[in-house]
Amino acid sequence: xxxxxxxxxxxxxxxxxxxxxxxxxxxxxxxxxxxxxxxxxxxxxxxxxxxxxxxxxxxxxxxxxxxxxxxxxxxxxxxxxxxxxxxxxxxxxxxxxxxxxxxxxxxxxxxxxxxxxxxxxxxxxxxxxxxxxxxxxxxxxxxxxxxxxxxxxxxxxxxxxxxxxxxxxxxxxxxxxxxxxxx
Amino acid sequence: xxxxxxxxxxxxxxxxxxxxxxxxxxxxxxxxxxxxxxxxxxxxxxxxxxxxxxxxxxxxxxxxxxxxxxxxxxxxxxxxxxxxxxxxxxxxxxxxxxxxxxxxxxxxxxxxxxxxxxxxxxxxxxxxxxxxxxxxxxxxxxxxxxxxxxxxxxxxxxxxxxxxxxxxxxxxxxxxxxxxxxxxxxxxxxxxxxxxxxxxxxxxxxxxxxxxxxxxxxxxxxxxxxxxxxxxxxxxxxxxxxxxx
Numbered sequence: 523x524x525x526x527x528x529x530x531x532x533x534x535x536x537x538x539x540x541x542x543x544x545x546x547x548x549x550x551x552x553x554x555x556x557x558x559x560x561x562x563x564x565x566x567x568x569x570x571x572x573x574x575x576x577x578x579x580x581x582x583x584x585x586x587x588x589x590x591x592x593x594x595x596x597x598x599x600x601x602x603x604x605x606x607x608x609x610x611x612x613x614x615x616x617x618x619x620x621x622x623x624x625x626x627x628x629x630x631x632x633x634x635x636x637x638x639x640x641x642x643x644x645x646x647x648x649x650x651x652x653x654x655x656x657x658x659x660x661x662x663x664x665x666x667x668x669x670x671x672x673x674x675x676x677x678x679x680x681x682x683x684x685x686x687x688x689x690x691x692x693x694x695x696x697x698x699x700x701x702x703x704x705x
Numbered sequence: 706x707x708x709x710x711x712x713x714x715x716x717x718x719x720x721x722x723x724x725x726x727x728x729x730x731x732x733x734x735x736x737x738x739x740x741x742x743x744x745x746x747x748x749x750x751x752x753x754x755x756x757x758x759x760x761x762x763x764x765x766x767x768x769x770x771x772x773x774x775x776x777x778x779x780x781x782x783x784x785x786x787x788x789x790x791x792x793x794x795x796x797x798x799x800x801x802x803x804x805x806x807x808x809x810x811x812x813x814x815x816x817x818x819x820x821x822x823x824x825x826x827x828x829x830x831x832x833x834x835x836x837x838x839x840x841x842x843x844x845x846x847x848x849x850x851x852x853x854x855x856x857x858x859x860x861x862x863x864x865x866x867x868x869x870x871x872x873x874x875x876x877x878x879x880x881x882x883x884x885x886x887x888x889x890x891x892x893x894x895x896x897x898x899x900x901x902x903x904x905x906x907x908x909x910x911x912x913x914x915x916x917x918x919x920x921x922x923x924x925x926x927x928x929x930x931x932x933x934x935x936x937x938x939x940x941x942x943x944x945x946x947x948x949x950x
Contacts, residue, residue: 557904561857564897568864571893575886582883594877597830598887601870604834605894608860608867611844612901615853628853659852677854681908 546620546686554680558616565613572605634668650694829873836866862925864898865932885949895932902929
């Protein structure tokens with residue numbers, strides 16, 4: 523018993539600094555390119571451009587003295603309308619980060635409760651395990667306490683993310699699960 | 706000979722009559738842009754009149770919608786020497802600078818050109834929409850996995866494909882503001898897709914997986930990298946041709 527307490531207290535002492543270090547991008551490291559903001563601005567501009575084009579084409583289609591081929595105009599409207607799903611998806615992408623015990627994912631995930639969110643508190647993380655995908659990409663499969671599965675892909679993280687993944691695995695790895703639950 | 710044929714033998718001098726007939730014919734058939742052969746015929750006839758042309762008569766058959774389209778529409782008749790015939794044919798084959806040209810290009814029926822053009826545009830449209838929808842499917846798949854990097858690359862590729870589709874539609878008979886809007890959107894999508902693709906594929910892991918890919922990654926790169934240049938050139942060409950005015 524005393525050993526358990528001792529072990530627990532020892533693990534707690536070792537995990538606390540590890541949890542404190544779970545920040546991404548790492549403090550002091552070079553700030554990565556803010557892709558999320560760039561993509562969002564681009565997506566908004568694309569939606570605006572596609573909307574303007576569709577308005578012009580529809581107005582041309584309805585004009586009685588139009589000289590352009592109506593089928594070409596209709597086709598252009600269809601292609602312009604296809605911009606919207608692409609732009610919408612692009613606008614939902616953010617940068618991965620971990621700050622103050624909250625993990626922000628690049629894409630929103632649907633929790634077991636049905637709500638969609640991209641911000642996950644580290645406190646609800648049950649455990650994580652590494653995985654390798656069929657195309658060579660790898661990362662961490664994170665299981666939340668409500669059984670929701672989240673994948674942190676290595677290809678989604680900027681260069682130099684190995685240290686963060688190792689730290690995350692050290693804290694939330696499967697082997698530490700029982701010990702962490704005890705604490 | 707068709708019974709409704711009309712003989713056009715103007716009272717003016719044969720030379721002037723010929724010029725008038727040919728010019729009227731050009732206006733009717735070719736609009737403001739004369740066919741090279743007929744234009745050269747007039748130009749060269751003005752510079753170097755040929756005696757044989759004076760002997761010819763111009764005859765036009767019934768051109769109404771009810772008329773049989775298989776009959777000869779226009780006939781030149783008259784007694785000329787074989788050398789005169791050769792000289793007239795030579796004039797029709799020469800362009801303005803005196804070089805030989807292939808007149809057969811001008812004989813293709815406008816309806817055939819329209820049919821081929823429509824077929825090309827239809828194929829391009831179906832291919833563009835099909836590719837875009839396939840990309841949307843892959844995007845949904847990647848989105849389910851939660852892998853943003855591949856997702857964004859698919860999005861950039863899809864945008865480049867859409868830009869190509871829009872640029873192809875610029876080959877249709879769009880003009881003015883519509884053509885400008887379609888071209889602008891196409892160029893913008895191409896540049897956006899290019900920028901996104903470069904940002905996402907700059908990571909070493911992406912480069913490593915690209916090396917392993919046999920077809921998909923090179924095809925994506927070709928489309929994403931060439932779209933802005935093709936779009937830009939098309940935009941400049943349309944501006945140069947004054948199609949936006």
